[in-house]
Amino acid sequence: MDRATELAGIVQKFKSDRTRLIDILWAAQEREGFVSHFDLEELGRLLKLSVPALREVMSFYHFFRDQPSGRFQIYLDTSMIAEMNGLSEIRDEFERQLGVKVGQTSPDGQFGLFETSCIGMSDQAPAVLINLVPFTQLNRQKVNLIVHRLRQGVELKDLVHEFGLGDAQNANSSVHSMVRNNLKKPGSFMLASVVPGAGLKKSLAHSADEVIDTVTASGLRGRGGAGFPTGKKWAACRSFQAPKRYVVCNADEGEPGTFKDRLLLTEYPALVIEGMAIAAHALGAREGIIYLRAEYKYLEAHLQQEIERFRKHLSFEFDLRIQLGAGAYVCGEESALLESMEGKRGEPRLRPPFPVEVGYLGMPTVVNNVETFALVTQIFNQGVGTFRNFGTPRSPGVRLLSVSGDVAHPGIYEIPWGIKIGDVLSMVGAQNPLMIQVGGPSGIAINANDVNREISYEDLPTGGSFMVFSKDRDLFAILSNFMTFFVNESCGNCTPCRAGNVALRELLRRFIGGHARSEDLGHIDSWASIVKRGSRCGLGGSSPNVLTTVKAAFPDLFVNAIKPGADSLFFDFNEKAATADYDRTIREMK
Amino acid sequence: MADKKVVATVSLAGCFGCHMSMLDIDLRLLDLVQLVRFDRSPLTDIKKFTERAAIGLIEGGVCNDENVHVLREFRLNCDVLISVGECAIMGGLPALRNDIPLRECLEEAYLTGPTAVQGQRIIPHHVDLPKILDRVYPCHEIVKIDYYLPGCPPSADLIWAALSGLLSGKLDTLPRELVKYD
Ligand SMILES: Cc1cc2nc3c(=O)[nH]c(=O)nc-3n(C[C@H](O)[C@H](O)[C@H](O)COP(=O)(O)O)c2cc1C
Ligand code: SF4
Numbered sequence: 044m045d046r047a048t049e050l051a052g053i054v055q056k057f058k059s060d061r062t063r064l065i066d067i068l069w070a071a072q073e074r075e076g077f078v079s080h081f082d083l084e085e086l087g088r089l090l091k092l093s094v095p096a097l098r099e100v101m102s103f104y105h106f107f108r109d110q111p112s113g114r115f116q117i118y119l120d121t122s123m124i125a126e127m128n129g130l131s132e133i134r135d136e137f138e139r140q141l142g143v144k145v146g147q148t149s150p151d152g153q154f155g156l157f158e159t160s161c162i163g164m165s166d167q168a169p170a171v172l173i174n175l176v177p178f179t180q181l182n183r184q185k186v187n188l189i190v191h192r193l194r195q196g197v198e199l200k201d202l203v204h205e206f207g208l209g210d211a212q213n214a215n216s217s218v219h220s221m222v223r224n225n226l227k228k229p230g231s232f233m234l235a236s237v238v239p240g241a242g243l244k245k246s247l248a249h250s251a252d253e254v255i256d257t258v259t260a261s262g263l264r265g266r267g268g269a270g271f272p273t274g275k276k277w278a279a280c281r282s283f284q285a286p287k288r289y290v291v292c293n294a295d296e297g298e299p300g301t302f303k304d305r306l307l308l309t310e311y312p313a314l315v316i317e318g319m320a321i322a323a324h325a326l327g328a329r330e331g332i333i334y335l336r337a338e339y340k341y342l343e344a345h346l347q348q349e350i351e352r353f354r355k356h357l358s359f360e361f362d363l364r365i366q367l368g369a370g371a372y373v374c375g376e377e378s379a380l381l382e383s384m385e386g387k388r389g390e391p392r393l394r395p396p397f398p399v400e401v402g403y404l405g406m407p408t409v410v411n412n413v414e415t416f417a418l419v420t421q422i423f424n425q426g427v428g429t430f431r432n433f434g435t436p437r438s439p440g441v442r443l444l445s446v447s448g449d450v451a452h453p454g455i456y457e458i459p460w461g462i463k464i465g466d467v468l469s470m471v472g473a474q475n476p477l478m479i480q481v482g483g484p485s486g487i488a489i490n491a492n493d494v495n496r497e498i499s500y501e502d503l504p505t506g507g508s509f510m511v512f513s514k515d516r517d518l519f520a521i522l523s524n525f526m527t528f529f530v531n532e533s534c535g536n537c538t539p540c541r542a543g544n545v546a547l548r549e550l551l552r553r554f555i556g557g558h559a560r561s562e563d564l565g566h567i568d569s570w571a572s573i574v575k576r577g578s579r580c581g582l583g584g585s586s587p588n589v590l591t592t593v594k595a596a597f598p599d600l601f602v603n604a605i606k607p608g609a610d611s612l613f614f615d616f617n618e619k620a621a622t623a624d625y626d627r628t629i630r631e632m633k
Numbered sequence: 634m635a636d637k638k639v640v641a642t643v644s645l646a647g648c649f650g651c652h653m654s655m656l657d658i659d660l661r662l663l664d665l666v667q668l669v670r671f672d673r674s675p676l677t678d679i680k681k682f683t684e685r686a687a688i689g690l691i692e693g694g695v696c697n698d699e700n701v702h703v704l705r706e707f708r709l710n711c712d713v714l715i716s717v718g719e720c721a722i723m724g725g726l727p728a729l730r731n732d733i734p735l736r737e738c739l740e741e742a743y744l745t746g747p748t749a750v751q752g753q754r755i756i757p758h759h760v761d762l763p764k765i766l767d768r769v770y771p772c773h774e775i776v777k778i779d780y781y782l783p784g785c786p787p788s789a790d791l792i793w794a795a796l797s798g799l800l801s802g803k804l805d806t807l808p809r810e811l812v813k814y815d
Contacts, residue, residue, distance in 0.1 A: 560777075611777075612708050612776055612777040613705060613708060613775075613776055613777075614774065614775055614776060614777070616701065616770075616774070616775050618698055618701055620767075621698075621701075621767050621768075622698055622764040622765075622766060622767070623767075624735050624767040625735060625764045625765045625766070625767070626764070628735050628736045628739065629756065629758045631736070632736065632739065632740075632756050
């Protein structure tokens with residue numbers, strides 16, 4: 044089949060619907076691993092979009108490529124946890140074995156080596172994605188083997204087999220992955236075994252308003268990070284008259300250090316799907332969409348199978364589909380997620396109107412986290428009372444914690460809200476802890492001595508990431524990794540976020556490089572305030588927190604990094620280094 | 634005469650637009666010369682400081698090693714140093730070259746550009762000529778800068794408000810309409 048016919052087929056499959064552009068681009072990229080200019084011209088003609096308009100969307104996402112990028116596209120996870128577990132060695136080994144640097148494609152067109160943000164494997168770092176198949180717990184030897192085998196022509200699928208399949212459903216043919224669940228503490232509520240469909244059945248015995256009342260009475264707050272009361276969100280969505288409403292499950296799980304949705308989607312997808320069905324009943328929605336991050340594409344077939352399997356429990360019309368992302372942290376922000384689902388750049392919308400009023404395709408939409416839906420199902424199964432037995436008054440119930448870093452047992456733990464930091468540290472076997480990052484880079488850093496602080500909305504809220512850093516770690520290196528993450532992932536819409544995060548990282552580098560001055564301490568605070576106040580979405584709204592909270596928790600850190608004499612009127616400036624380029628260029632051009 | 638404050642000015646990697654804007658204070662120039670005496674400055678053509686200055690006004694960023702030396706000399710000889718205009722504060726237009734390899738810049742300027750002398754293959758270089766830095770730096774990366782006057786160029790009114798305020802010791806915050814550009 045010639046390429047033009049193939050592309051026409053793709054566009055036809057999606058009914059020439061521009062809002063399905065992400066799917067269309069994925070399908071177009073499938074054959075060659077990139078979307079060529081020719082492809083874009085064809086797609087543009089078929090979809091009545093200009094090539095620049097297509098490029099505008101495509102260039103937003105990490106995993107879309109417009110140049111030949113290798114038959115095997117290797118993405119290194121550059122999260123802090125990966126850095127601590129040997130990222131530089133495996134990067135070096137890949138570069139050596141492939142004869143290319145990060146960002147390049149080997150001359151034979153076989154391998155492309157790239158970097159991306161956290162891929163949700165912090166409990167088994169360092170990890171990479173090869174054509175979106177995860178390879179975890181790597182070291183030099185394993186990298187060597189991977190490259191060797193792929194050169195021999197071994198299929199990725201067989202290579203995964205050789206490395207050893209993971210536990211439980213990971214070994215199922217629909218997943219076929221080496222990922223391990225690392226469920227360290229199942230708890231008694233969220234993952235309690237239940238009869239599939241039972242929660243939905245109970246909810247169907249009640250009117251939509253009663254279902255919403257139950258969710259409200261449970262005090263359930265969203266588990267995606269912001270902690271918005273779920274019942275209130277559903278009620279708001281229901282209050283808007285519209286021909287259609289949508290239920291969207293946010294499975295973008297992009298916050299570095301979180302991987303608990305991965306577990307739910309692997310082992311307990313029915314809980315999630317059932318929760319979405321309960322929401323559909325409550326909202327009168329007939330369509331639901333799971334926005335699955337591309338990093339979890341390896342779970343797509345499995346999820347699809349589970350969706351089919353769940354249909355028999357549905358006594359009303361409820362269509363569920365999976366929307367694959369394409370690599371962008373900010374797409375986890377609910378309005379950016381909707382933009383992405385509509386085939387656009389994943390840039391957050393101005394709010395109000397909120398998605399509950401104007402959401403997917405302009406219709407009232409509820410967006411909830413994977414874990415939130417799973418909890419809804421369990422609340423209907425086990426009752427509001429049982430749920431409220433756990434947690435604190437303002438933070439009822441349990442949640443999953445993704446624990447990584449310097450701990451004996453990285454993995455997933457079910458905890459009641461209100462648990463003390465000290466208890467978490469001993470539960471996970473923290474090793475000589477210095478600092479804890481609660482809620483990922485956009486969360487809050489605390490001193491590990493603060494054992495009496497608690498995980499709750501009253502004190503330390505979290506979207507589930509819990510990273511422990513030992514006394515052997517360099518806090519500046521951690522901050523630097525986190526700020527680079529925000530610089531890379533800012534969508535660029537708001538100048539304070541786009542430029543301010545760069546400015547904050549530059550300030551940090553002054554401390555790291557020994558060029559900082561006393562006034563830079565104040566500069567951090569003022570830039571932090573500008574970025575937080577001037578940003579449209581929670582990315583810029585929280586990115587400076589890590590700097591300000593580390594600064595507060597470890598006041599000496601920054602002060603001690605200011606060299607004596609740094610406050611002289613003359614700054615360190617290496618004139619020789621700054622003119623070396625000129626000297627060399629003149630020599631060469633003579 | 635003795636109680637006149639001494640002011641020094643210089644244009645580094647700038648276009649003299651900021652100096653022009655300074656002259657744009659029109660009749661207030663007459664008030665200004667009652668208050669100050671210009672030492673090292675293109676306005677007086679004095680090339681070396683003859684005495685310590687109260688205020689140094691810097692136009693332009695730092696693009697070559699001579700700029701570095703001059704800026705340090707200003708810091709050494711002025712009580713208060715002010716970055717005047719976009720180029721001094723952020724590098725400005727000259728800093729557009731910061732992402733282009735130096736070699737390409739030199740080739741464009743001296744060999745291939747429309748203003749290059751046909752057939753000539755010479756890139757000027759001599760011990761007496763300044764060496765171009767790897768990139769254009771804002772002044773505050775080389776020495777401590779006390780105040781910043783934004784604008785491209787800052788308006789005459791802004792320069793006047795800042796100078797007269799500083800000289801009279803009554804400089805409060807500058808009026809928003811003078812520093813707001815959008
Ligand atoms: C930059 C950014 C990234 C986010 N990423 C996620 C994510 O990966 N998963 C998620 O559920 N929520 C994420 N959120 C929160 C969502 O905007 C939204 O609050 C959430 O999906 C609502 O569901 P919940 O109420 O069940 O938590 C993110 C927010 C921001 C600002
Ligand atoms: S705050 Fe940052 S990520 Fe959020 S919309 Fe603005 S630029 Fe984009």
